[in-house]
Each structure stands twice: as C-alpha cells, then as structure tokens.
Amino acid sequence: MLEKAIEQVLLRASIPTLQAQAEALEKTNKAVAIRRIATGAAIALVAIGIGLGIKFALDRNPNLTGQVPQIQAQAIPDPVPQPPAPAPRPPDIPVTKSDPAPTQPDIITTNFTKFANRQVELLGRTWTVSVGHHFDNEADTSWNQAWCYTLTKVNGVEVKVELADRKSPNAKPVAPTANLATMQHAGLDINDALALASRCPWSDGNFSVADLQVPASAKGPMPTPPVLQPSLPSLPPPQPQQEFIAADDFDIPGGDYRVEKEVSLELCTSLCRSEAQCRAYTHNKTARWCFLKDRVGEAQRFVGAFSGLKKTAPTAGSSNAQWR
Structure with missing residues (x-):
C-alpha cells in the first residue's frame, strides 16, 4: 500500500512535466507543418516563374521546340495587304513647279x-x-x-x-x-x-x-613681184639673196620685244621674217624658245643658241667675223 501511495504521489508530481512535454511536441509539429507549407509555396512560385520564362522564350523564338511541352497553335488568317497611306506634305513647304529645261544650255x-x-x-x-x-x-x-x-x-x-x-x-x-x-x-x-x-x-x-x-x-609677207630683165645670154642668172646672216652657237643679248615658247628654229626664223619690227632673233635649241629682237647688239659665244640677223644694205667697213 505504501508503494502504491508513493507511485501515485510521483505520478501526480510528473503530470506538469508531461503536459509541458506534450505542449512542446505540439509546437514542434506545428512549426514543421508551417515550414513544409512555406517550402511548398516557394517551390510553386519557382515553378510558376519557370513556366512564365519558358512561355516568354517560346513567344520570342518559336523555333525552340522539344525542350518544353508543345502548345497547340491556332491558325490565324493572314491580314489583307492594304496600300500604304501617302505621307502628308508639311503645310509650311510650298509646292513649286520645276523650271523648264533651258533651250540653250551652252550659254x-x-x-x-x-x-x-x-x-x-x-x-x-x-x-x-x-x-x-x-x-x-x-x-x-x-x-x-x-x-x-x-x-x-x-x-x-x-x-x-x-x-x-x-x-x-x-x-x-x-x-x-x-x-x-x-x-x-x-x-x-x-x-x-x-x-x-x-x-x-x-x-x-x-x-x-x-x-x-x-x-x-x-597673211605673211607679200611676195615681191619679179623684175623683168632683158635677155643677156652672156650674164649668169641672178642668185637669190640671203635673207639672214646666221651664226650657230652665238647669242645676241638684249633687244627682245617678244618671246615665243616651244617653237622650232624654222618657225622662229619665219616669225622674224614676217614682222617688220624684227631685226634679229636668237633661238635656244634646248629650251625651244624664240627671242625676237628689235635692236641688234654684239654677238656673244653661247653654246646651244642659234642667232639670225636680217641682212640689210651692206655697210662699208663693217666687220662680222662672228657671223657666217
């Protein structure tokens, strides 16, 4: 009897402890249940996000197939093409008519x-x-x-x-x-x-x-009409008079009144012959320049030059040793 009494006393003393353990176990179970619910909700949100991402990718690139379940597409009829509407003309730009082509474009x-x-x-x-x-x-x-x-x-x-x-x-x-x-x-x-x-x-x-x-x-110089001479069989025929006294490798300094470039010696001679102002000329054979002269100075030695002096009436006692 004493032992049962002691057992009852101990049992009554352990009741609060057992109640506390039960309450703690109940709280633990609730916490586990809440964590499971939160985990499931998070997984559901992730699944929804993945689904939305896949749908967005398929909408952007319809060639991505085989990675997600295929969705039955509905046939949409092609729209009837409409002619493009003319662009409106800005009201502040006046419409002007183009000028006609000129009748004489070269004037x-x-x-x-x-x-x-x-x-x-x-x-x-x-x-x-x-x-x-x-x-x-x-x-x-x-x-x-x-x-x-x-x-x-x-x-x-x-x-x-x-x-x-x-x-x-x-x-x-x-x-x-x-x-x-x-x-x-x-x-x-x-x-x-x-x-x-x-x-x-x-x-x-x-x-x-x-x-x-x-x-x-x-027109050039006019030809001099021939002078009729009586027939004199004993006299030799008249020889043509030389127009110029020429000197090769000689220059006549000064007196230039015109210079012609890129001309030949023959053209330089012809120019001096046709102009009354010209008394002499010098032709630079290397540069092909023609110097027409209205004054005649003393000839000087110059290699590469050719000079011509118009022959006038002979002057007694004149010396032209440098001319040939």
Whole structure:
C-alpha cells in the first residue's frame, strides 16, 4: 500500500512535466507543418516563374521546340495587304513647279558677258569654239564687243587660240587674231583657224570664211613681184639673196620685244621674217624658245643658241667675223 501511495504521489508530481512535454511536441509539429507549407509555396512560385520564362522564350523564338511541352497553335488568317497611306506634305513647304529645261544650255552669263559654245569637228578632233558677247550693263539690248576663241591641250598644258574679234555688232569678224606661233603650237595653220572662226556661234548668225577679214599680219609677207630683165645670154642668172646672216652657237643679248615658247628654229626664223619690227632673233635649241629682237647688239659665244640677223644694205667697213 505504501508503494502504491508513493507511485501515485510521483505520478501526480510528473503530470506538469508531461503536459509541458506534450505542449512542446505540439509546437514542434506545428512549426514543421508551417515550414513544409512555406517550402511548398516557394517551390510553386519557382515553378510558376519557370513556366512564365519558358512561355516568354517560346513567344520570342518559336523555333525552340522539344525542350518544353508543345502548345497547340491556332491558325490565324493572314491580314489583307492594304496600300500604304501617302505621307502628308508639311503645310509650311510650298509646292513649286520645276523650271523648264533651258533651250540653250551652252550659254553662260558672267559679269554682263554671255558665253556660247559650239562643238566643231576638225582634223579628226572635236574643238569647243566659244564666243563672248560683252554688255555694259544688264539693261543693254545690244553688246558692244565680242570675241571668239578655242582651248586645246598640248602636252598637258591648255593653250588658248584667239580665233576672231568684233568691235561692234555691225562689224564683220577679224580672223584669225592669234599669232602664227600659237596656232602652230595648237596644231593649226591659218586655213584651219579660219575654218574654226567661220563656226563661231555669234548671237546674230554665222559668217563664212569669205566674210572674215584676215589681218595682214596673218597673211605673211607679200611676195615681191619679179623684175623683168632683158635677155643677156652672156650674164649668169641672178642668185637669190640671203635673207639672214646666221651664226650657230652665238647669242645676241638684249633687244627682245617678244618671246615665243616651244617653237622650232624654222618657225622662229619665219616669225622674224614676217614682222617688220624684227631685226634679229636668237633661238635656244634646248629650251625651244624664240627671242625676237628689235635692236641688234654684239654677238656673244653661247653654246646651244642659234642667232639670225636680217641682212640689210651692206655697210662699208663693217666687220662680222662672228657671223657666217
């Protein structure tokens, strides 16, 4: 009996401890349940995020197949193509009509001077013949001076050949106005220059070669008519008089009134012969320059130069030992 009484007393004493252990166990179970619920919710959120990411990737790139379950796509009919709407014109930009093409595109006006061009076929080449008509002011109805020229390239250098000149609208063209050396340098003779001058696009029409006024300087020296001599069988026939006293490798310093470049010795001699002002010339054989002289000085030795002195009436007692 005493033992049962002691056992009852001990049992009653352990009841609070057992209750505390039960409460602790219950709290532990609740905590485990709550953690499991939170873990499941987190897993569900991750699954939803993965699903949304896969759907977004498939929408961006429909070629990604085989990695996620395929979704049955619905057929959507193609839209009927519509013509593009015209772009509206800004209201602040006025609509202007384009200017008609000019009837003479080769006419250019600069500083009251009208230039007109024409293409001419000559010597197997195409020459651009240009005419300039100069007006005093923009209100003038008639020009007061006109000229015609052509440009050509020789060894890469542009050469201007003056073809004709008119002092007034009532005057006929004077042609050619370029010197002989310039024309020959451009590959033209007088007849070629006259042919080009007859094609100048003047504003009042064309002039034929017969209408052109050829200056005396372009015609060259006039031939001296032969002097009839009585028949004298005993006398030898007259010998032609030499025009120039020539000296090779000699220079005549000073007296230059014009210099022609890129000319031959024959052309240099012809230029001096055709001009009354020229008394002598010196031709530099290396540079091909021609120095025309209106005064004659003492000749000096110069290798590479060729000089010519116009022969005048012989002077008694004169010594020209350096000339041959």
